[in-house]
Amino acid sequence: MITRRVFVGSLTGALLAAPLAAEAQQAGKVYRIGLLGTFENPSGWKAFLQRLRELGWAEGKNIVMERRFSEGKPERLRDLAAELVRLNVDVIVTSQTPPAQAAKNATTTIPIVMIVGDPVGTGLVASLARPGGNMTGLSLLNPATAGKRVELLKDILPGATRLGVLGNPTSPWTALMIREIEVSARTLGMQLQRLEVERPTDFEAAFGAAIRGRAAALLVLEDGLNSAYMATIVGLAAKSRLPAAYGLREFVDAGGLMSYGANTLDLYRRAATYVDKILKGAKPADLPVEQPTKFELVINIKTAKALGLTIPPSLLGRADQVIE
Numbered sequence: 001m002i003t004r005r006v007f008v009g010s011l012t013g014a015l016l017a018a019p020l021a022a023e024a025q026q027a028g029k030v031y032r033i034g035l036l037g038t039f040e041n042p043s044g045w046k047a048f049l050q051r052l053r054e055l056g057w058a059e060g061k062n063i064v065m066e067r068r069f070s071e072g073k074p075e076r077l078r079d080l081a082a083e084l085v086r087l088n089v090d091v092i093v094t095s096q097t098p099p100a101q102a103a104k105n106a107t108t109t110i111p112i113v114m115i116v117g118d119p120v121g122t123g124l125v126a127s128l129a130r131p132g133g134n135m136t137g138l139s140l141l142n143p144a145t146a147g148k149r150v151e152l153l154k155d156i157l158p159g160a161t162r163l164g165v166l167g168n169p170t171s172p173w174t175a176l177m178i179r180e181i182e183v184s185a186r187t188l189g190m191q192l193q194r195l196e197v198e199r200p201t202d203f204e205a206a207f208g209a210a211i212r213g214r215a216a217a218l219l220v221l222e223d224g225l226n227s228a229y230m231a232t233i234v235g236l237a238a239k240s241r242l243p244a245a246y247g248l249r250e251f252v253d254a255g256g257l258m259s260y261g262a263n264t265l266d267l268y269r270r271a272a273t274y275v276d277k278i279l280k281g282a283k284p285a286d287l288p289v290e291q292p293t294k295f296e297l298v299i300n301i302k303t304a305k306a307l308g309l310t311i312p313p314s315l316l317g318r319a320d321q322v323i324e
């Protein structure tokens with residue numbers, strides 16, 4: 001005969017054991033993380049993985065990485081996103097707007113952590129504070145940095161009076177940055193030449209227009225199309241002998257002259273923090289989208305020499321990194 005005390009004790013033990021067993025089972029699970037991008041950013045994803053390790057997630061131990069990159073071909077992103085959905089990954093991490101849009105179109109249930117320019121303007125989330133849906137992450141949005149890049153180009157080319165601005169006119173992000181650029185340009189006595197690109201075939205014509213318009217320098221906006229065709233832009237800038245400033249340091253790593261903008265390595269590390277929270281049960285809709293807090297100036301001395309430019313020592317002293 002089972003006494004009441006023994007029965008209650010047995011029941012209590014069983015109730016306590018259930019969540020402990022579930023927790024142990026969950027702790028032994030190997031999670032699948034999908035990485036989706038238009039190009040592989042080795043330094044960025046390295047920072048992402050390093051931060052995951054600091055948070056207790058190790059590739060081959062409790063996480064598996066599914067890497068899908070379109071090699072600079074945005075048209076492949078739809079199929080790559082669908083592939084990650086078929087693999088039933090636990091979370092998708094995207095860098096830049098086109099991959100984020102492809103992921104959003106592919107699933108409404110798998111959590112997505114994004115690193116993009118303007119998540120609200122591009123319709124990826126409802127608001128920064130309350131993203132809603134299955135997406136959250138980090139925004140590069142800080143239009144003031146575009147105005148700062150005008151000042152930096154003027155430091156290098158004090159006699160410059162005409163500045164080309166390369167961007168996609170259909171992007172909401174472009175309109176925000178142009179307003180800041182116009183304020184800085186007027187203050188510095190510079191005229192703007194809008195160089196509009198909506199498709200890959202527009203780049204050659206845009207650079208030709210910049211040369212005919214006697215642009216002294218070029219400011220490349222950080223929209224999705226420009227990021228997807230980074231190598232094309234850097235190559236055309238070198239061929240046209242146009243000093244160019246960018247919003248993303250990846251352009252400078254690829255041979256561009258100079259960048260000033262959000263510290264992308266810090267953003268990748270922050271993306272890992274989002275993944276950690278989601279794998280531990282947080283919902284993307286409840287995680288506000290963060291804006292950048294760290295910015296960096298990167299200068300490529302080799303490119304400056306190829307263009308016949310001398311970077312002022314005062315500017316070199318302010319640089320966070322000088323690539324030689």
